[in-house]
Amino acid sequence: MPSSTSSSSRQTAADRPGVAQPVPVRDIPEHRWLPILLGALLLATALIGGWEWHWRNFGAIPSIRDDAALWARERGRIDHGEGDATVLIGASRTFFDVQLPVWEKLSGRRPIQLALNGTSPTTELESLADDPNFKGRLLVGVAPDVFFSGYEYMGDFFKAYGKQSPSDKVGKWLSMHFVEPYLAFYDPDFALFTVIKRQDWPLRKGMEGGTEVRKLTQVDANRNNYMWPKLVNDPQYRALARSIWSEDFGGPPPTAAELLDSKKTLYLQIARNTAAVARLKARGITVVYVREPSNGDYLAFETRVFPRKEGWDELMAHVQVPGIYYDDYPQLRSGYELPEWSHMSRESAERYTRELYGILQGKYPPADGSRW
């Protein structure tokens, strides 16, 4: 293999029709490549170090990436020997507000956290209802706007379950052990294009603006999630998070047709839940719905668009299983810190978990005598 300066007229198969193609020749440009490689690695390391320093200064902390592979690992526990565990499904409030270590202390066993940000739990509820491996207890979190609209921001996770290749699984394992616990910048919120996209670009004429939700979470290897401390400690960032939610609270009132559509969707979600819960009950599985707290402008929006009477009460009337509405319980109602009106700070979530667990175990103990 020659190591000479490359010829600019190197031939390819395109130049040799209808003949056996010879062994290709790849020339190496005349440089000393080892020092170049070492220099490049040195520069890349310095730049990556600078990038890491920048994001740590911003408040970033290494976190496990909550991706489809991590969710699938947790979901897989049900199908691989832990089908009798307590399973949590819901949207982001179930994800933020229930602290698994606290729950584990109270119950002796860590529940399986399957709640997904911005995603209705109904599809997963149906999946568990049809999964004979699931024999445990089920807590279904209800965030009215997500739950009754059937919105599935991370619905791809459900579809990806069971389809992970061995390579995907190994990749996630490597990442969880060698990358994610050490690099704070390795977070979708700090990815190159996300950073570029968030600059102050002028809005094209005729185009509606809209700000994407910013980083709110810190996740561990068991999918225990708590609020990113920056949201609690940085008033400016908190204000930004609130303003992003507020973008959804305004807008013109719905037209009659939109109202009818949203009612249809709401009843469809209730019907899907009713059918799935009936199947779970028939298998003797304890199911409890929980409406987690919200406050401020978010609560006002939810009360306006999904009033309790039309949403929660209607759901409870159909599914015929216990439900815990935070407002009905003094210990769940007040004293919690929700920096952006929707999710609890870590300290609040720990207290809330204790109170919620107390209600569940005290008032709705599992029929089989086990603990939640």
Place this chain on the structure above:
Amino acid sequence: MVFNTLTFAAFFLIVVLVHSLPLPWKQRKINLLIFSYVFYAAWNPPFILLLWISTVVDWYAAQGLVRAERQSARRAWMLLSVIANLGMLLYFKYGTFLLHNFAALAGAFGVHYSPPPFDIVLPVGISFYTFATMSYTLDVYLRRALPARNFLDYALFVTFFPHLVAGPIMRPTELVPQFETPRRATMQQLCFGLGLMTVGLFNKVVLADTFLSNAAERVFDGGKAPGFLDGWFGTLAFSGQIFCDFAGYSTTAIGAALCLGFCMPDNFRFPYAAVGFSDFWRRWHITLSSWLRDYLYIPLGGNRHGPLRLNLALMGTMLLGGLWHGANWTFVVWGGLHGTYLIAERRIRAFFSGYRPGPFALFGLGLLTYALVNLTWVFFRAKDFTIAWQVLRGMVGMNAAAKPILATVYIAVVATIIPLLVAIHWYMRNRTLESALARVPPLVIGVAWGLMIFLIVISQGAGNAFIYFQF
């Protein structure tokens, strides 16, 4: 296993280390074979069986070809290979497509036929390795090459992981001889191979996935009719994305092979600097276009039987080449458009046979070629004809009521990257990467290399599969 994943990084490190151990050559080849199977199985282990079937059938078909004395027996062995390989391809890749088209055809004659569900997974890279193994028996049949001397070298030619799932589509004569003598990369080859892998991954992770894919996705998958600007920017973004994705894969594959001491051929030669479509196809996916030329176009008659037969052979080759990319009529139209371009170009060239364009005219013709190639990308990228027409209407300004789709950031990114990409292709038009790098000071190369690694890392690619994996 995808090149742009941590799994591959770990896998490749182990392969390079094991390959450099002082073991007998035969043992090192066996190691490479096992690693290549692991590489393939890491995606879906049961499909290794298909790879084995393809390998074994062609091995025995070639042996039979050598032993056969009568032409009819030789033809039978050749047909066995072609039918086995194309049969697998038809079943796994085109089964659903054929059934649905059969149902539609029956419906046109008033016969209601509802095909049974045919929900099968397409084995990754099947189009690539079936073509590679077929070229083995076809070369022996056409007496262009002798069969491999031993099964290990042949099996490694089929399975060698750098080219296995998305090419370059290797010919046996290019790779089998390399397995006959011991090879280990020199330090220069190892370092330069790593450099090529960095360039390839930069193309894939940073340019294709991070910067260009979003704009194309919003225009083609967003469900809205684009206006003039969005239609063009979405299509231009895709033109860059598909090049950076696929050329990125090829460059990474070539680099990976070089790190182990093996040479693979170029698969791209700066195609967006092509002037005319015959030039384009000498620069784009070279190993496929030359495969189709050698095993389809020439046997169909090529240019040996007059213009009509030539045009039919050209069009037939391009239509089948289109279908090779996917079981959808949009790909057939894509191939048909290229066939039409090639036929038209031949006529135009014959009409202006004495014309030699100056530099500006050449550049203008190059841009015209690029614009026409972009029109074909619309059919390649659109999931169906409704979307394709919607985008094409936008590109000619016929979606008057269209609302903007792409935010300013996407417009800015495409407007920066695509002209740069085309300019680089023009600068490199008659050069190779190696010849250009030989003239660049080492310090500049080192800085560019370091920056590329940095950008790859901070892009945080999600390990997206390469577009050509689906083919």
